[in-house]
Amino acid sequence: MSQITYKRLGKSGLKVSSLSFGSGTFNSKFDQSVADELIKVAYEAGINFFDNAENYSLGEAEVVFGKAIKNNNLKREDLVISTKIFFGSGGWGPNANGLSKKHIIEGLNASLKRLQLDYVDIVFSHRPDPEVPIEETVRAFNQLISEGKVFYWGTSEWSAQQITEAHVVAQKLGLEGPIAEQPEYNLFQREKVEKEYLPIYETFGLGTTTWSPLASGIPQGTRLGTTEGWIKPLADHLKSQLESPEGQVKAEKVRKFVPFAEKLGFTPAQVALAWLLKQPNVSTVILGASKLEQLKDNLKALEAVDKLTPELIQELEDIFQTKPTPIQNFRG
Numbered sequence: 398m399s400q401i402t403y404k405r406l407g408k409s410g411l412k413v414s415s416l417s418f419g420s421g422t423f424n425s426k427f428d429q430s431v432a433d434e435l436i437k438v439a440y441e442a443g444i445n446f447f448d449n450a451e452n453y454s455l456g457e458a459e460v461v462f463g464k465a466i467k468n469n470n471l472k473r474e475d476l477v478i479s480t481k482i483f484f485g486s487g488g489w490g491p492n493a494n495g496l497s498k499k500h501i502i503e504g505l506n507a508s509l510k511r512l513q514l515d516y517v518d519i520v521f522s523h524r525p526d527p528e529v530p531i532e533e534t535v536r537a538f539n540q541l542i543s544e545g546k547v548f549y550w551g552t553s554e555w556s557a558q559q560i561t562e563a564h565v566v567a568q569k570l571g572l573e574g575p576i577a578e579q580p581e582y583n584l585f586q587r588e589k590v591e592k593e594y595l596p597i598y599e600t601f602g603l604g605t606t607t608w609s610p611l612a613s614g615i616p617q618g619t620r621l622g623t624t625e626g627w628i629k630p631l632a633d634h635l636k637s638q639l640e641s642p643e644g645q646v647k648a649e650k651v652r653k654f655v656p657f658a659e660k661l662g663f664t665p666a667q668v669a670l671a672w673l674l675k676q677p678n679v680s681t682v683i684l685g686a687s688k689l690e691q692l693k694d695n696l697k698a699l700e701a702v703d704k705l706t707p708e709l710i711q712e713l714e715d716i717f718q719t720k721p722t723p724i725q726n727f728r729g
Contacts, residue, residue, distance in 0.1 A: 400443060400699060401414050401415050401416055401442060401443030401444060401699065402414070402415045403415070403445070404680060404681075405604070405680075406519075406549075406576060406577050406604035406606070406680050406681075407576045407577050407601075407602040407603050407604030407680065408576070408601075408602025408604075409549055409576045409577075409602070409604070411477060411518065411519075411548070411549060411576075412445075412477075413445065413446040413477050413604075413606070413680055413681045414443055414444045414445045414446050414477075414681060415674055415681055415682065416442075416443075416444055416670075416674070416681065416682055416684055416695075416696070416698075416699070417444055417445075417446035417447065417448060417606065417681045417682065417683045417684065418435070418436070418439040418444050418446075418447050418448070418683070418684055418685075418686075418692075419447075419448040419449070419608065419683040419684065419685045420447065420448065420449045420450075420453060420458040420459065420461065420462040421450070421453050421458065421685050422458075422685050422686060422687040423453065423454065423457065423458035423461040423462060424453075424454035424457050424458060424461070425454065425457040425460075425461075427461055427687070429461060429464060429465070429468075431687075431688075431689070432461045432462070432464070432465045433464075433465045433468045433469060434689055435465070435686060435689060435692055436462070436465040436466065436469055436471075437469050438689060438692055438693065438696075439684075439692060440469065440471060440475075440476075442696050445475060445476055445477050446476075446477040446478075446479070446606070446681050447462065447476060447477070447478050447479070448479050448480075448481075448579075448606065448608075448683050449462055449478070449479065449480040449481070449508070449512065450480055450481035450482075450484070450521075450523060451480060451481065451482055451483075451484065451485065451486045451504050451507065451508050451523075452481075452483075452484035452485060452486060452523070455486050455487040456486035456487065456507070456508075456511050459480065459508055459511035459512050460511045460512075462512065463511060463512040463513040463514065464513070466478075466512075466513075467513060473514075476518075477518045477519070478512070478514065478517050478518055478519075479517055479518060479519035479520065479521060479551075479606070480505070480508045480512070480517050480520055480521070481520070481521040481522070481523040481553055481579070482496075482500070482501055482504040482505055482508070482520055482521070482522060482523060483495065483496060483522060483523030483524045483526065484523055484524075485500070485504065486504070486507060486508075495526045495528065495529060496522055496525075496526035496529045496533075496534045496537070497526075497529050497533065497537075498533050498534075498536065498537040498540075501522075501534065501537040501538060501541070502537060502540065502541065505517075505520055505541055505546060505547065506546070509546065515545075515546075516545060516546050516547060516548070517546070517547050517548075518547070518548050518549065519547065519548065519549045519550065519551055519576075519577065520538065520541065520547045520549075520550050520551075521550070521551045521552060521553045521577075521579050521606075522534065522538070522550070522551070522552050522553060522555070522575075523553050523554075524553065524554055524555075525552070525554070525555045525556070525559050531559075531562050531563055531566050532566050532570070534563070535563055535566050535567050535570065535572055535574070536570070536572065538550035538573075538575075539567075539572040539573055542573060549573070549576045549577075550573070550575055550576070551575045551576055551577035551578060551579060551604075551606070552575045552577075552578050552579070553578065553579035553580070553608075554579070554580060554581070555575075555578060556593070557589075557593045557594050557596065557597050560575060560578060560594075560597060560601070560603065561597060561600075561601070563575055564601050574601060575601075575603075576602070576603070576604060577603065577604035577605060577606055577680065578594065578603055578604075578605055578606075579605070579606045579607070579608055579683075580594075580605060580607060580608070581607070581608055581609045582605070582607035582608075582609070582610070582673065582676075582679070583609055583610050583611065583612040583669065583673070584612065584654075584669055584672065584713070584717050584719060585612045585647060585717070585719055586609070586612065587719050587720065587721055588721050590605060590607065590676070590678060590679070591676075591678075591720070591721050592721040592722075592723075592724065594678070595724065598678055604680040605678060605679055605680050605681075606680060606681050606683060607673065607679055607681070607682055607683060608683045610669060610670055610673050610682050610683070610684070611666055611669055611670075612669075650716055650717050650718075651665070653716045654668075654713075654716055654717070657712060657713070657716060661701065661704050661709070662704075663697070663698075663700070663701045663704075664694065666694065666695065666698070667694065667695070667697050667698040667700075667701050668698075668701055668705070668713075669698075670682060670684075670695060670698035670701075671698045671699075671701035671702045671704070671705055672705060672710070672713060674698065674699070674702050675702060675705055675710070
């Protein structure tokens, strides 16, 4: 049986677990004892990387996560903790979000207070900000590094060109560039990770902390065609996705995927996660869960990794047909 493994995040010396846990499901009404148990189970399974963001439930997710770390008496040195800055935590002023030096520094300080931490290991720019000069953003993240409030910085949903620009500016200034990108990556969304970023993995030693491994629950099959059990705004959004022409194409692929997974003795979600764990440019796959059963089921994906032979992976490719076209080599 495969176990959680650890690999360097890009070319940095920081090692992260192959599966990680995100606090996006936490909020002010979330049962703290359940959150405590989720973090405990994740940690005891070998997960060391925990991902947060200032805007998750307008900062409340960080509060719940911070309490869970304290309640479990976990050693800080054993954890890799990140947060993300861009969207703010509920303020409506002109500087309450974005990537200005003001918001990056004030936003991170506010996150640390909510998390009850002196530092985070990584801070991600949650999105690019076309209104702010990249030099200002690079300098702001490096100031946080020099102050000891963060060890590394990264990006989320940036283009390869934007990541390259950040590194060029950082090198020019003698500063540190982003060590990792946090992109959406799953059996439906593959273009960035498998094609767009290819030239910069080696050039800049880029790591990836991938999110939305289950594409909003669609590949799980059990929710196919229904939005029962979802929070209403999410349910409405998912329903519109499923009813669109593109959604119907996805639904048909999932109908073929469900028996494929069952034939292997796993759920569709477990196979989808196992597929991600086999991808060469994935540093860690971020899991989310609101119930203990969800987390335990997702952890069983580790058992499916070795079952996915090259032949079975080709069967998956035939079902989904989402593999990006290779970059054309005109040299022949």
